[in-house]
Amino acid sequence: MQRLFFLLSVFFCLGLQAQVRNIPINEVPENLKKKAVLVDVRTPGEYAEGHLPEALNIDVNTDDFTERIAKIRKNKAVLLYCRSGRRSARAAAIMDSLGYRKVYNLEGGFLAWDEAQNQE
Numbered sequence: 812m813q814r815l816f817f818l819l820s821v822f823f824c825l826g827l828q829a830q831v832r833n834i835p836i837n838e839v840p841e842n843l844k845k846k847a848v849l850v851d852v853r854t855p856g857e858y859a860e861g862h863l864p865e866a867l868n869i870d871v872n873t874d875d876f877t878e879r880i881a882k883i884r885k886n887k888a889v890l891l892y893c894r895s896g897r898r899s900a901r902a903a904a905i906m907d908s909l910g911y912r913k914v915y916n917l918e919g920g921f922l923a924w925d926e927a928q929n930q931e
Contacts, residue, residue: 831903847888871902892917
């Protein structure tokens with residue numbers, strides 16, 4: 812019985828992860844850039860120091876993150892980022908558990924975006 816529970820847990824977790832797509836900054840399609848809701852999940856202080864244009868700031872570490880993120884319609888594509896990708900991956904998992912199916916996690920986060928901007 813324990814073995815069955817373990818196997819089901821593994822398959823369930825793998826299924827959740829499959830809904831979230833990690834995407835490098837240089838591979839974000841133009842149509843996604845134009846249509847996705849861009850969400851910065853860092854703190855307001857980090858956001859104030861610099862953020863991607865038109866990004867909403869919804870801090871994943873706040874108690875009301877789930878309530879605030881739920882204001883975004885579930886049929887919208889959402890592109891999440893943080894400083895380096897760890898918090899946005901956690902936010903993506905939360906959104907997946909809430910039924911969002913078009914969730915993208917920007918690999919490398921703000922640091923990767925900033926580096927790409929400096930190379931242009």
